Amino acid sequence: MNAPSTLPATFGAEAELVAAATALVPALKQRASAIDQLSRLPQETIDDLNAAGLLELTTPRRYGGKQASVRTFLEVVAEIGRGDASTAWVTALINVTTWAAAALFDERVTDEVFGGPERARVVGVLSPRKASVKKVDGGYVIEEGVWGFNSGIYHANWDLLGIPIVDASGKVIDQGVALVRASDVRTLDDWNVMALRGTGSSSVSVTNLFVPDTHVASMSQAIEGKYGATHLAGEPLYRVACIPMLAIILTFPALGIARNALDTFLELLPRRGIQYTWYTKQAEAPVTHLQVGLASAKLDAARAIIEKHADALDASAASGQYMAYMDRAKVRRDVGFAETLIWDAVDSLATASGGSLASLGNPFARVWHDARVASLHGIVAPTTNFETYGRLACGQPADTPLI
Numbered sequence: 001m002n003a004p005s006t007l008p009a010t011f012g013a014e015a016e017l018v019a020a021a022t023a024l025v026p027a028l029k030q031r032a033s034a035i036d037q038l039s040r041l042p043q044e045t046i047d048d049l050n051a052a053g054l055l056e057l058t059t060p061r062r063y064g065g066k067q068a069s070v071r072t073f074l075e076v077v078a079e080i081g082r083g084d085a086s087t088a089w090v091t092a093l094i095n096v097t098t099w100a101a102a103a104l105f106d107e108r109v110t111d112e113v114f115g116g117p118e119r120a121r122v123v124g125v126l127s128p129r130k131a132s133v134k135k136v137d138g139g140y141v142i143e144e145g146v147w148g149f150n151s152g153i154y155h156a157n158w159d160l161l162g163i164p165i166v167d168a169s170g171k172v173i174d175q176g177v178a179l180v181r182a183s184d185v186r187t188l189d190d191w192n193v194m195a196l197r198g199t200g201s202s203s204v205s206v207t208n209l210f211v212p213d214t215h216v217a218s219m220s221q222a223i224e225g226k227y228g229a230t231h232l233a234g235e236p237l238y239r240v241a242c243i244p245m246l247a248i249i250l251t252f253p254a255l256g257i258a259r260n261a262l263d264t265f266l267e268l269l270p271r272r273g274i275q276y277t278w279y280t281k282q283a284e285a286p287v288t289h290l291q292v293g294l295a296s297a298k299l300d301a302a303r304a305i306i307e308k309h310a311d312a313l314d315a316s317a318a319s320g321q322y323m324a325y326m327d328r329a330k331v332r333r334d335v336g337f338a339e340t341l342i343w344d345a346v347d348s349l350a351t352a353s354g355g356s357l358a359s360l361g362n363p364f365a366r367v368w369h370d371a372r373v374a375s376l377h378g379i380v381a382p383t384t385n386f387e388t389y390g391r392l393a394c395g396q397p398a399d400t401p402l403i
Contacts, residue, residue, distance in 0.1 A: 014072040020052035021079035028083025032366065035086055039191050040154045040200030045087055054080070054091055055121060058099035060232060063114035067237055070245070070310045074252050078303075081256015082263070085370035086198025088253035093151040093199075096249045097124040097160050101179055103238040104217040107231040109179065113158055123152040124160030124177065126219075126246070129203070131163045134170070139212040142178065144205075151201040156182045159204065163211075165218065175219045178211040195369035223401060225322035240313050241323040243402050244331035247379045248313070251306050251335055254342050254374045258299045261346045261367045265353065266292070268364060275354065282352075291352045298345040302338040309334060328403050329389050336385030339375045346371040 027048065034042050049055050057073050059065020068076070073095060081088035101113055101122045114120045125147035132143040140163070147161055159182050165174040188203040217228055222242045232238040272282040279285045309331050316323040323331075350357055350368045357365045378384070379402070388398055 013066070014068050017053065017057065017066060017068060017072060018075045018079060021054060021076045024048055024052070024054075024080060024087075025083035028080065028087055032084060032363075035084060035198035036366075038200075039197050041087060041090055041198050045084075046155055049087070049091060050119070055094050056098075056119065057095045058102065058237065059114060059120060060102050060110070060235065060238070063110075063120075065114070067235065069237070070240060070248070070313045071307070073249065074255070074306065074310045077249070077252035078256040078259065081253045082260045083256075084198065085253055085257045085260075085367070085374065086196050088256045089196055089199045089374070090152040090155065092249045092252050094121055094123055094156070096246060098122040099237070099240075099245065100124065100160055100177070100222075100242075101158060102232065103227045103229050103240075103242075104177070104222055105179060105228045106214065107229070109214055110229060110231070113179070118157060120158060121152075121156045122158040122160055122179075123150055123156040123182075124162075125150050125204075126162040126177070128162050131161075133163050133166050135166050135168050136210070139210055139214075140166075140178070140216060142206050142209045142211060144207055145209075146203060146205045148203045149201045150185075150187075150204045151199045153182065153185070153187055153202055153204060154200045158182055159185050161185075161204075161206075162219070163216070165216065176216050177219060177222075179215040179217070180206070180209060180211055184209055193373070195366075195373035220401065223403065236314065236317040239317040239320070239322070241316065241328055241331075244309070244313055244323065244328050247332050247335045248306065248309055250374070250377050250380050251302075251338050251342075254339060254371065254380075255299075255303055255306060257367060257371045257374060258302070258342045258346055261349055261364065261371060262292075262296060262299060264364050264367055265349045268353070272354070272356075288352065291348055295345040295348050298341040302341040302345075305334050305338045305341075325403060326392065329392050329398070332379075332385045332403065333389035335380050336382035339380045340382045343371060343375045 031042060053066050054076055056065040057068045061067040077088050077092045080091055098120060102110055129146045129148050131145040134141045134143055160177050160179050163176055163178050164172040165176040167173050185204045185206055191200055191202045229238050269283045273280040274282050274285055282288050346368060353364050356362050388400060392398055
């Protein structure tokens, strides 16, 4: 017994990408145990994603990529999330960081990243745990750097790492990102977690790594839509607002996880009664009807909110006008609200599942854990996002530049 399907608002080649994602769902469900044991995605999953072009959603068309809309990005990742949360997370993160590499750097750099025989797979971390940087002729030396939660690093060939931009005296003058080869990064293999295990979100480090000026982009410029890829200025995808793009994509896996949670609950429902009541069939109890009705309404509301903003990002980019400041702040606010709705819905279904969730073999327990951890990423944190928007609405300055 499954929840009704939501038909994607996509056509032609982009609809084919969504269909390809849907076709992967059964295989992804079957690989759940292997994914958890590996703490990264198995090669067969990477091969499947490659074959369908689902790791090239944001690769420029001029380099053989799909260059799909933000809405199609949403639809694809949410479908993958119905099969496996970790695969959806990695797909989202690789594609958004690939987008950043394409948008933030000039043609010489994008030719280097995307123009070679190997498919570009870019991952990244915006905030370093530690980064000591020195300005030198022609670029920067990252003397010592450590970054956590580098999702998808085991499948990447480029890494986009947040660094302070300093002048010759060592004074921090901006925040930036350094585009480096994954082979120059040490993976610390410290990903040992309760959920999203297959994301392989290990910490990474570098020591005394030279990064040329051409491979460092200013985040303050990016936040305002001043991107380095002037050669792609005519392509709407590479005019999408930066921080809203980085934030909204984290809800795409969550939407898929939530759909899987509702499907899984309904599939398990015929096997359960309600302990210490006369109900031998949970599906016959009015309380269950209320729980499912409310949870499904919250999930539909979350989906509608995120679809609206994905469409707005596409429309704003297509218009050639960079998204207005308060509209960008509203995306962050609503990302937090959507995550609240998603988690509330999934957790209410978990409560309705009873003590059987204590079993590691219960398929709903895995979905429940994945939903919780997915909702904890700093950029989707509801309280932070609500406060930020509320400050602006009250005439106060934002408490972050990341709008």
